[in-house]
Amino acid sequence: MEKKPTKAQEMHQVELIIGQILRIGVVLSATVISIGIIMMLIQGTGGYPNGVQPNSFGAIFSGIVQLKPFAVIMLGLFLLILTPTLRVAVSIYAFAVEKDHLYVWITTVVLIILLVASVIGYMGR
Structure with a gap:
């Protein structure tokens, strides 16, 4: 018969997952940014005229398909911004497992x- 993990063991597991999310997010974003910088050094350009940059998700992904270095760098920055947001979302689950309703709401x-x-920042570009 398999023993059910205790609440402390579950919380420790969730904390490990949260730490892993942060590490993976930072390493992934740094890798993507580094690839963009290497592409820029190889191509000698960012792929866009001066003063123009991809400033929407569609423009970023379109630029990536066209192998534009600056679009790859922007994707890396987007991933870096997304990392702590994902951590907050996972923390909601962690607090729910603890049955700490106040912290779930906060x-x-x-x-x-x-x-x-x-969204406001995206719309205000």
Whole structure:
């Protein structure tokens, strides 16, 4: 018969997952940014005229398909910004497992603020 993990063991597991998310997010974004910089050094250009940069998801992904270095760098920056937001989302789950309803609500409000600020920033470009 298999023993059910204790609440402390579950929380430790969630904390390990959160730490892994942060590490993977930072390493992945740094790798993508480094690839973009290497592409820029090889091509000798960012792929866009001076003063022009991809400033929407569509433009970034279109630039990546066209192998434009600056679009790859922008993707890396987007991943870097997304990493702590994902951490907040996973923290909601962690607090729910602990049955800490106050922190579930507080963390949910923080996530909503992050998402609203991101949308406002995106729309205000």
